Amino acid sequence: MSKNLDIINQHxxxxxSYVRSFPKVFTKAKxxxxxxxxxxxxxxxxxxxxxxxxxxxxxxxxEKLVEYVTSDGITHSLDMASTAKATFLEKFxxxxxxxxxxxxxxxxxxPTGTNTVESALKLARKVTGRTDIISFTGGFHGxxxxxxxxxxxxxxxxxxxxxxxxxxxxAYDNYVDxxxxxxxxxxLEDNGSGVAIPAAMIVETVQGExxxxxxxxEWLKKVEELCRRWGIxxxxxxxQAGIGRTGTFFSFEAAGIKPDIVCLSKSLSGYxxxxxxxxxxxxxxIWKPGEHNGTFRGNNHxxxxxxxxxxxxxxxxxxxxxxxxxxxIYQFLEQIVADYPEIKGEVRGRGFMVGIASExxxxxxxxxxxxxxxxxxxxxxxxxxxVFKLFPALNIPIEDLQKGLTIIEQSVKDLVK
Ligand code: PMP
Numbered sequence: 001m002s003k004n005l006d007i008i009n010q011h012x013x014x015x016x017s018y019v020r021s022f023p024k025v026f027t028k029a030k031x032x033x034x035x036x037x038x039x040x041x042x043x044x045x046x047x048x049x050x051x052x053x054x055x056x057x058x059x060x061x062x063e064k065l066v067e068y069v070t071s072d073g074i075t076h077s078l079d080m081a082s083t084a085k086a087t088f089l090e091k092f093x094x095x096x097x098x099x100x101x102x103x104x105x106x107x108x109x110x111p112t113g114t115n116t117v118e119s120a121l122k123l124a125r126k127v128t129g130r131t132d133i134i135s136f137t138g139g140f141h142g143x144x145x146x147x148x149x150x151x152x153x154x155x156x157x158x159x160x161x162x163x164x165x166x167x168x169x170x171a172y173d174n175y176v177d178x179x180x181x182x183x184x185x186x187x188l189e190d191n192g193s194g195v196a197i198p199a200a201m202i203v204e205t206v207q208g209e210x211x212x213x214x215x216x217x218e219w220l221k222k223v224e225e226l227c228r229r230w231g232i233x234x235x236x237x238x239x240q241a242g243i244g245r246t247g248t249f250f251s252f253e254a255a256g257i258k259p260d261i262v263c264l265s266k267s268l269s270g271y272x273x274x275x276x277x278x279x280x281x282x283x284x285x286i287w288k289p290g291e292h293n294g295t296f297r298g299n300n301h302x303x304x305x306x307x308x309x310x311x312x313x314x315x316x317x318x319x320x321x322x323x324x325x326x327x328x329i330y331q332f333l334e335q336i337v338a339d340y341p342e343i344k345g346e347v348r349g350r351g352f353m354v355g356i357a358s359e360x361x362x363x364x365x366x367x368x369x370x371x372x373x374x375x376x377x378x379x380x381x382x383x384x385x386x387v388f389k390l391f392p393a394l395n396i397p398i399e400d401l402q403k404g405l406t407i408i409e410q411s412v413k414d415l416v417k
Contacts, residue, residue: 002037021379022372029056032393032400034377043404045371045378047391050208050240053267053352054309055393061271061305068304075300079108079293084303095310096249104262104279108297111274113239113265114142117202119278119292120261121146124200124233126291127284132198134184134232136172138210138383141202141237150202152210153383168195172207173215181222188230200233200261201226205251205350208240211382212348212355212389217255224257233260233284239276240353243267244394247322247351249313254350260284268302270309275302312395322394325401326351329390332405342416348387352394355387363415364388370411376404 004025012019024036032055034042047053054061074082089106097104109119121133135141135150142148148157149164152172157164171180187195203223207213227234236259241251243266248254250262261284265276274296312318330347333356337345344359358364364380367388371378381389388408392401 031055032396042375042377043400045376045390045392045404047393048272050245050391051266051272053243053245053394054270055395061308064304064308065301079297082300084300085298088303088307091307091310095313105282105285107278107280109276109278110294111296112276114144114147116263116265116276116278117141117147117237118144120235120263127286128199130197130199131166132196133167134198134201135167135169137169138172138207138213139204140209172213173219181226185226197230198232200235202235202237204237204241206241206246206353209381211387214350220255220257235261237263239263239265244322245351245353248319269306271305273299273302273305275306322352329354336409336412340412340416354390357387366415367411370415371407374407376407
């Protein structure tokens with residue numbers, strides 16, 4: 001038993017979870033690999049739950065960060081003006097927003113995904129003067145009272161102890177044989193239904209924690225249409241599906257929709273540093289100074305690495321690389337599902353946001369545990385942890401991608417024996 005793991009088990013509160021799934025102490029990480037304190041090497045198909053889409057300690061970002069730190073660049077400046085912030089904002093406009101014909105103001109809501117969601121919900125209420133938020137079954141948006149109240153997972157909601165209010169949870173796409181949006185429209189048309197016109201709808205285009213559920217583009221378009229018809233603000237939570245994970249910088253680009261508010265965090269800094277932005281249509285920029293602030297809004301180290309990360313998106317070649325490699329993943333996984341019918345598996349996802357759902361109870365967790373023993377880090381998702389979730393770094397070399405996939409296949413094989 002490791003002394004460091006003993007210390008963690010003894011002193012850290014019981015709320016820890018990944019320590020249980022990956023019971024090793026890690027010391028080092030580079031690109032798509034991690035090492036534990038015994039020097040064992042792992043391929044990382046977890047990527048910090050989507051916070052490390054470019055892998056660990058990317059050379060280009062590291063170089064820029066070291067240069068900045070050793071020249072005494074400002075670390076913390078609240079939301080004062082800094083060169084690191086200005087450079088990030090300019091490059092974000094030039095490389096990301098303008099080429100996509102997107103007109104958003106950038107707000108720094110606080111350092112985490114939860115902060116951006118919370119700011120989006122709060123702003124939507126202020127702008128519309130309405131209270132309710134429509135969210136979807138299987139959605140995950142954060143752990144605070146507001147973000148948890150739009151999270152469609154009863155186990156997570158139990159953490160709040162008491163029921164959470166002012167939200168209506170509707171069925172997400174794909175998982176019902178009726179059209180939830182038709183119901184919603186009926187409710188809104190019928191004043192007596194008890195469903196008031198909401199301030200906003202909050203949607204993930206592909207649900208991460210909910211089990212890699214990818215909404216169809218037509219469904220997302222219908223969500224947008226419904227929002228426009230009723231003056232409801234459309235919030236896309238791209239905290240997990242964004243920054244290239246589904247194959248494009250924003251996950252909603254491919255669906256051809258333009259949300260009113262976009263939540264980004266996780267891989268935005270590119271380096272695992274906490275950074276979040278809430279993108280808002282310019283006309284929504286109504287908060288006065290002080291109506292939404294926070295001590296850790298805008299970490300300059302995170303701005304430096306986030307700026308360097310944007311270089312990946314300069315010329316469209318990265319999208320092509322992601323697409324090519326994701327084809328390899330889907331082919332491989334479809335083959336596993338076909339070769340091992342006992343696992344009753346279904347391949348799910350979009351781009352590099354991929355999973356296999358297994359109807360066999362507890363199977364996904366067993367696969368993840370077996371893979372970990374064999375040097376592959378992978379987590380599970382879904383309300384009953386029924387999906388094993390593949391989140392390799394987007395820039396992983398094909399050879400190591402295939403190595404990781406082979407470990408999965410071997411683990412499945414060993415377990416069905
Ligand atoms: N939204 C989505 C879609 C997420 O996946 C997460 C985190 N898993 C969050 C919000 C919350 O982000 P954070 O953990 O950084 O607060």
